[in-house]
Amino acid sequence: MIEKSACRKEMKGKLQAISKAHYEHYSYQIAQRLYEDSLWKSAQIIGITISNPPEVDTYQIIRQAWNEGKTIVIPKCLPKEKRMDFRILERFDQLESVYFNLLEPITEKTKRVNPSEIELLIVPGLAFTKDGYRLGVGGGYYDRFLESFKGKTLSLAFQVQIVNDLPKEPHDLPVEKLITNEGSFFTS
Numbered sequence: 001m002i003e004k005s006a007c008r009k010e011m012k013g014k015l016q017a018i019s020k021a022h023y024e025h026y027s028y029q030i031a032q033r034l035y036e037d038s039l040w041k042s043a044q045i046i047g048i049t050i051s052n053p054p055e056v057d058t059y060q061i062i063r064q065a066w067n068e069g070k071t072i073v074i075p076k077c078l079p080k081e082k083r084m085d086f087r088i089l090e091r092f093d094q095l096e097s098v099y100f101n102l103l104e105p106i107t108e109k110t111k112r113v114n115p116s117e118i119e120l121l122i123v124p125g126l127a128f129t130k131d132g133y134r135l136g137v138g139g140g141y142y143d144r145f146l147e148s149f150k151g152k153t154l155s156l157a158f159q160v161q162i163v164n165d166l167p168k169e170p171h172d173l174p175v176e177k178l179i180t181n182e183g184s185f186f187t188s
């Protein structure tokens with residue numbers, strides 16, 4: 001879809017303009033806000049991605065989860081089926097680089113979990129509306145996963161990623177909550 005790819009390009013430009021210092025500062029603020037959130041506090045098994053700048057940094061969030069005794073699960077894409085499996089990450093040396101700059105769990109070194117076990121899913125995205133609709137990187141992986149996902153969902157974003165409107169398609173599903181460097185809010 002042309003409109004979505006134009007939006008992606010525009011947002012990538014805005015994100016690239018964030019300095020390293022601001023990237024670190026905002027990511028820290030977002031992480032601190034997340035740790036105070038009831039969705040974080042009440043979840044034992046949390047699904048999250050391995051961030052690739054300029055995405056909000058998730059490494060510090062994963063370390064915090066481990067320190068709090070939580071279980072972190074991360075996606076392994078299955079491109080043929082356009083599906084994702086979530087696998088338990090216990091250490092960063094269980095990761096490998098598969099495509100682009102994305103890191104994924106090494107299948108032989110990690111265990112798969114059933115989606116029904118994931119209590120909180122932190123959903124990546126390039127841009128979000130206040131009502132929780134998101135523009136992803138374009139694989140449709142999360143849209144498909146969310147169709148049958150029953151747990152809680154939230155997204156982490158820099159304030160510039162919150163936009164007034166996005167091109168929407170029937171398969172797009174909103175997340176329940178957004179946390180930015182300026183605040184957090186439920187989307188519905």
Ligand SMILES: Nc1nc2c(c(=O)[nH]1)N(C=O)[C@@H](CNc1ccc(C(=O)N[C@@H](CCC(=O)O)C(=O)O)cc1)CN2
Nearest residue numbers: 049050051052075077102124125136137138139141142
């Ligand atoms: N850090 C991070 N990890 C993540 C995501 C993300 O947004 N951020 N994902 C969020 O979903 C998934 C990976 N998403 C992907 C999306 C597209 C393609 C891809 O192969 N794109 C090709 C071809 C597209 C096609 O054939 O349809 C391309 O763009 O050239 C790969 C992974 C899981 N891991």
Ligand SMILES: Nc1ncnc2c1ncn2[C@@H]1O[C@H](COP(=O)(O)OP(=O)(O)OP(=O)(O)O)[C@@H](O)[C@H]1O
Nearest residue numbers: 004134135136137138139140141142143144147171
């Ligand atoms: N639930 C679904 N069922 C079937 N096809 C889907 C579904 N969700 C998305 N797709 C297809 O996947 C492709 C990518 O969708 P879209 O551009 O909305 O991805 P995205 O939301 O940016 O990516 P992601 O969900 O991985 O973050 C499109 O061709 C879309 O039609």
